[in-house]
Amino acid sequence: MGERLKLYGFNNLTKSLSFNIYDVCYAKTAREQQDYIAYIDEQYNSERLTHILTTLTDRIGAQVLNIARQDYEPQGASVTLLIAEEPMQPRGEIQLGHLDKSHVTVHTYPEFHPKTSLATFRVDIDVATCGEITPLSTLDYLIGSFDSDIITIDYRVRGFTRAEDGQKLFMDHKISSIQEYIDPATLQRYDAIDLNVYSANLFHTKMMIKEIDLQNYLFKTDVYELPPQTRLNIMTNLRREMIEIFHG
Known part of the structure; x- marks a missing residue:
């Protein structure tokens, strides 16, 4: 962020980050689809999601006030962290959160396509800070x-x-694209486009993986067990699913 701005009083800018990811997988049979959903549901249960969010909170230099988390039936999980910029003592004994200034939330949505044998795992993360x-x-x-x-x-x-002279500041750091905050090595793996409204301090970036290694998208199936035409059909369905999600 460079040199800090000298401000008058409290910095009341609110910064909101919404981060959505989609992971696509091929599961051939209805049983394999159910097994994939169960596998993802266990891999990203509320306990692991809590660990991810508490690490995130530590990385931005905030303090966790309290945590609310829940696993759902038949699948999915949610976690909410209520955080503050200054150290505070949590109140009460119940593991539910109350915000001082900011919050972090995550929700997961595993599901599968009824016709193409594709399963999709969606994660929504929202971070709001002041x-x-x-x-x-x-x-x-x-x-x-x-x-x-x-x-x-x-x-x-x-x-x-x-500012100290009373001038209103609607932004306290320079940004022209969200991509500036992503490692270049990561960006090389994705096609990325921006849709930004600079006058409203609104920034939007979409990314889609460039290369597909089919083996990484097969659940309980070895790529060499599949005939060439089947591989091609799966690759076509995978890419179509990704493109439809990417372009909305």
């Missing part, structure tokens, strides 16, 4: 924490603060 903390520094960590085929990211700064 003041000088920006959640953009967590993007590489979030991308690395999940198998991400398609990624959509929204970042918006709302409100204003003041």
Whole structure:
């Protein structure tokens, strides 16, 4: 962020990051589809999601006030962390969260396509902070924490603060694209496009994986067990699914 701005009073800018990832997999039979959903549901249960979010909170220099988490039937999980920029003592004995200034949430949605034998795992993460903390520094960590085929990211700064001379400041850090905050090595693996509204401090980036290694998308199936035409059909369905999600 460079040299810090000298502000008058409290920095009340609100920064919101919405991070959505999609992971696509091929599961041949109805049983394999159910097994995949069960596998993903266990891999990304509320306990692991809590660990990911608490690490994220530590990386942006915030303090966890409290945690609410829940696993669902037949699948899915949610976690909410209520955080503050300054150290505080949690109140009460119940493991539910109450925000001082900011919050982090995650929700998972495993599901499968009824006709193409494709299963999709969607994760939605929202980070809202106030003041000088920006959640953009967590993007590489979030991308690395999940198998991400398609990624959509929204970042918006709302409100204003003041400089010492009283001038209103509607942004306290320079940004022209969310991609500036993503490791170049990560960006090389994806096709990425931006849709930004600079006058509203609204930034949107979409990313789709470039190369597909079919073996990585097969659940309980070896690629060499499949005839060439079947491989081609699976690859076509995988890419079509990704493109439809990517373009909305």
